[in-house]
Amino acid sequence: MNGRFAPSPSGHMHIGNASTALLSWLQIKNIGGKIYLRIEDIDPERSKKNYVNSIVEDLNALGLFWDGVVLFQSKRSSAYKLALDYLIRQNLIFACSCSKKEIRQTLWSKNASVNSYSGTCLNKGLSLDGPFTLRLKSWSSYPILRRYDKAWAYNFSTVIDDEYQNITHIVRGLDLKECAPLQNHFRSLLEYNSPRIYYAPIWCGPDKNKISKRHGDISIKDLLRKGWSPKSIIGLIAARLNLNSDSDACSPDALIDNYASYNWDKKVVSSNEVLSLWL
Secondary structure: OEEEEOOOOOOOOEHHHHHHHHHHHHHHHHOOOEEEEEEOOOOOOOOOHHHHHHHHHHHHHHOOOOOOOOEEHHHOHHHHHHHHHHHHHOOOEEEEOOOHHHHHHHHHHHOOOOOOOOOOOOOOOOOOOOOOEEEEOOOOOOOEEEOOOOOEOHHHHHHHHHHHOOOOEEEEEHHHHHHHHHHHHHHHHHOOOOOEEEEEOEEEOOOOOEOOHHHOOOEHHHHHHOOOOHHHHHHHHHHHOOOOOOOOOOOHHHHOOHHHHOOOOOOEEOHHHHHHHHO
16 A cells, blocks of 8 residues: 655645645555655746755654655656657647647637637647647547646646556545546556545635635744744644644654544635634
8 A cells, every 4th residue: 555745846835735744644654555755846937946855854844754765756757758658659649839828818719718728739730749738639628748848747747656656545635636537537548557536625724715825924844933843733733634632742653543533524624723823
């Protein structure tokens, strides 16, 4: 049994990220499996080395230790290319020359959804080796596999790495649930195994929206600077996830047995439940 925590290094880890990491860690430790850390740094525009270091430091501080070596998606391009070539041989890929601006203008003119790209280039026969975006034919809105700048798409790369690492259990934020159908389609096309997927609740800020940098100093590093100890942060998370009856400081190890009764029906950690973060 293998699980993974796969953050994107586009910012410091915050309390919501830590909550998902804790649930993933507890799930695997409860069944005696292994948990892996994967850094999803495939987007060169958003991924920063300093955030990679920050994530690693915070996980270690919180006691959420992983098994094996860290897997960096930025070093996995050859594996993604092999999977892409397989789909090309199945005649499932086409090249697209449309810019983001052109696509937006088309959608606006048709009053269409932001995710309803119409396949303008589907039958143009553009070279797959050219400076174009590569898209999938066999799915509505023709999702991207590789951008024109050679950056790989999240939904494609994460499926390949889950198979590579033999991931059997996935815990991710509820906001990623919409990715599941497309990722399952990729697994089917590539003849991959399907892991069990669970969704961690979304943590909300004072404005009742998903917690983010706009809510101020809510990163793990911010909390540590304010005087929170790693165990007190774990204690708060455990209480809000109903893994503990109180917010007393504790280590992840102390919660392993509690995980057996965790209720995955919890969808949100409300703003009222996290007010202490801003006090």
